[in-house]
Amino acid sequence: MKRLINQKPNRGNALLLGLLPFIILVIVYVFASHARLQENAEDKLLPSIAQMAQTMDKSALSPSKRSGEIIFWNDTLASLQRLGLGIGISATLGLMIGVPLGLIPLVRAGFSPFIAAFSMVPPIAILPILFIVFGMGEVAKVALIVIGVTPIIVRDLQHRVEEFPKEQLIKAQTLGASSWTLAVRIIIPQMMPRLLDAVRLTLGTAWIFLISSEAIAATEGLGYRIFLVRRYLAMDMILPYVLWITVLAFLADFILKKFTCKLFPWYAKKDSL
Amino acid sequence: MTSLFTSVLKLCVATVVATTMMSGSLMAQTKEKFQVAWTIYVGWMPWDYAQQSGIIDKWAKKYGIQIEMVQVNDYVESINQYTAGKFDGCVMTNMDALTIPAAGGVDSTAVIIGDFSNGNDGIILKNKKSLAEIKGQNVNLVELSVSHYLLARGLESVGLKEKDIKVVNTSDADIVAAFASPEVTSLVTWNPQLSEIKAMKGASLVFDSSKIPGEIIDMLVLNTQTIQENPKLAKALTGAWYEMMGLMKTKDAKAIAAMAKASGTDVAGFNSQLKTTNMFYDAKDALSFTQSDALPKTMQKVSEFSYEHGILGDGAKDATFVGMAFPSGKTYGSTQNVKLRFTDEYMKLAAEGKL
Numbered sequence: 247m248k249r250l251i252n253q254k255p256n257r258g259n260a261l262l263l264g265l266l267p268f269i270i271l272v273i274v275y276v277f278a279s280h281a282r283l284q285e286n287a288e289d290k291l292l293p294s295i296a297q298m299a300q301t302m303d304k305s306a307l308s309p310s311k312r313s314g315e316i317i318f319w320n321d322t323l324a325s326l327q328r329l330g331l332g333i334g335i336s337a338t339l340g341l342m343i344g345v346p347l348g349l350i351p352l353v354r355a356g357f358s359p360f361i362a363a364f365s366m367v368p369p370i371a372i373l374p375i376l377f378i379v380f381g382m383g384e385v386a387k388v389a390l391i392v393i394g395v396t397p398i399i400v401r402d403l404q405h406r407v408e409e410f411p412k413e414q415l416i417k418a419q420t421l422g423a424s425s426w427t428l429a430v431r432i433i434i435p436q437m438m439p440r441l442l443d444a445v446r447l448t449l450g451t452a453w454i455f456l457i458s459s460e461a462i463a464a465t466e467g468l469g470y471r472i473f474l475v476r477r478y479l480a481m482d483m484i485l486p487y488v489l490w491i492t493v494l495a496f497l498a499d500f501i502l503k504k505f506t507c508k509l510f511p512w513y514a515k516k517d518s519l
Numbered sequence: 520m521t522s523l524f525t526s527v528l529k530l531c532v533a534t535v536v537a538t539t540m541m542s543g544s545l546m547a548q549t550k551e552k553f554q555v556a557w558t559i560y561v562g563w564m565p566w567d568y569a570q571q572s573g574i575i576d577k578w579a580k581k582y583g584i585q586i587e588m589v590q591v592n593d594y595v596e597s598i599n600q601y602t603a604g605k606f607d608g609c610v611m612t613n614m615d616a617l618t619i620p621a622a623g624g625v626d627s628t629a630v631i632i633g634d635f636s637n638g639n640d641g642i643i644l645k646n647k648k649s650l651a652e653i654k655g656q657n658v659n660l661v662e663l664s665v666s667h668y669l670l671a672r673g674l675e676s677v678g679l680k681e682k683d684i685k686v687v688n689t690s691d692a693d694i695v696a697a698f699a700s701p702e703v704t705s706l707v708t709w710n711p712q713l714s715e716i717k718a719m720k721g722a723s724l725v726f727d728s729s730k731i732p733g734e735i736i737d738m739l740v741l742n743t744q745t746i747q748e749n750p751k752l753a754k755a756l757t758g759a760w761y762e763m764m765g766l767m768k769t770k771d772a773k774a775i776a777a778m779a780k781a782s783g784t785d786v787a788g789f790n791s792q793l794k795t796t797n798m799f800y801d802a803k804d805a806l807s808f809t810q811s812d813a814l815p816k817t818m819q820k821v822s823e824f825s826y827e828h829g830i831l832g833d834g835a836k837d838a839t840f841v842g843m844a845f846p847s848g849k850t851y852g853s854t855q856n857v858k859l860r861f862t863d864e865y866m867k868l869a870a871e872g873k874l
Binding site: 289305377463470476479480 | 595598599602603618619622623624625659661662663664685686687688689690693695696697699700701702703829830832833834858
């Protein structure tokens with residue numbers, strides 16, 4: 247008898263085991279929904295899968311009566327745009343601030359405590375200030391994501407730069423590299439995949455801020471729709487939207503992972519992503 | 520491995536079936552302990568004081584039951600929880616009672632009509648003086664709420680349609696801060712936020728609920744099945760409410776001070792909110808309001824508004840989908856699907872002093 251830690255599932259079984267929790271979740275849901283619907287056919291809390299499909303088809307995927315737009319794709323596009331902008335700006339800022347912080351002791355001494363403190367401010371708690379500074383429109387929504395996500399990326403990159411092998415830096419210096427050359431030729435190229443890693447890890451946080459900002463004031467977006475229909479407990483619309491957000495988040499993570507593998511094979515191999 | 524997989528699966532299914540069946544059988548038991556949800560609003564603060572001062576307990580004891588008033592921080596969430604079956608009752612407006620529990624198939628009864636908004640909800644414009652100037656603006660409000668209904672009624676009064684403006688869904692918690700932002704030029708909200716914003720620079724109130732008196736009603740809603748099985752609950756709550764109303768009518772200083780504090784304002788602030796609230800201190804007044812012909816007419820308007828905005832649910836073919844019953848046998852809409860009932864039974868007992 248092999249020890250437990252040496253028993254490995256084959257491909258098929260691995261797939262089955264991976265699917266098992268999902269299947270259990272669906273079964274639990276179907277049973278619970280069925281039980282509630284038997285008691286009250288109009289129950290809104292746990293609608294049946296058929297009900298959800300029907301609602302999505304009717305309300306979200308057919309052109310709306312007022313504007314002729316398909317609200318599902320409209321919402322998705324609006325949210326992805328905000329998310330993409332927010333993440334893009336955060337990653338750029340993260341790189342621009344994180345690298346000097348980690349590499350240059352003078353900069354670190356000056357700004358590290360401030361960044362560490364600033365990153366602890368919960369953005370949701372200073373919303374009134376954000377409204378006055380950034381207004382109530384698209385800028386405010388992107389700004390909320392940037393304020394929430396940038397400090398995390400900055401601090402992560404700073405630590406990655408700090409733990410960079412000293413030997414490489416010394417070697418480059420003996421070959422005559424200036425501080426600028428060190429940053430541009432040694433540090434930044436090796437930080438890029440780590441930046442993508444940091445972005446992947448902060449995707450969840452970015453979604454939270456996106457949904458919160460859409461809940462506060464919006465006319466479209468995935469978070470807007472969920473908070474709007476929550477007003478009349480339309481779980482038949484909320485649950486498919488939540489599922490869709492999960493799929494989108496998973497896809498974003500997957501694409502970034504593949505992107506890292508493709509662009510930085512040396513890094514991917516080392517960390518066996 | 521595959522056999523392990525199937526046996527695990529079977530076990531899971533069995534557990535699920537067992538739990539659902541158990542929870543089902545628990546639900547059918549008769550009860551002696553009840554929970555009613557309330558949220559902060561001037562017309563509902565009496566519930567808090569009634570609980571704190573022991574009035575609720577006194578009446579519950581009289582009927583041999585236990586009642587707990589549970590404060591929920593988020594108004595919509597409290598109604599959702601009630602609709603999901605977590606609470607036996609909840610305080611809410613007439614419109615939300617129709618669109619959340621009743622449209623969700625939970626048969627609900629409005630046991631006490633507490634008050635109607637008489638200026639507690641209003642439309643505010645920035646640097647403009649008349650409602651007609653709202654045309655073409657973005658209007659910040661909680662979409663599909665009574666604010667939205669008030670806006671629709673206001674627009675109607677100046678010959679505008681909802682098409683003429685653009686609604687921006689804005690959380691009621693953030694609407695005061697929103698007004699400070701230069702992009703926000705008009706909004707609809709309720710008290711206490713309304714009085715905060717009214718006091719801000721450039722704000723002018725151009726329409727409020729005193730122009731549509733009796734259309735935004737605040738009431739205590741209980742699950743119809745629960746009170747059919749346990750009428751004691753409705754009796755005890757009604758008794759407690761009108762004892763509390765007696766205190767408020769005589770401006771009991773201790774009660775007013777406690778309610779003001781609990782709602783996050785001072786006595787002056789609380790009194791000014793009371794001024795824009797048409798409280799029914801006397802059960803007789805509440806009774807005649809409930810029995811009046813105006814109530815079914817109001818509910819028809821609310822139902823039509825809700826249907827036009829798609830909040831009666833997908834099953835609704837027209838505004839009459841969810842039936843409503845009024846005292847003395849009047850009904851509106853589908854008589855097969857009566858889910859919201861206005862009853863005068865308990866208020867009548869209170870008015871006659873028979874509780």
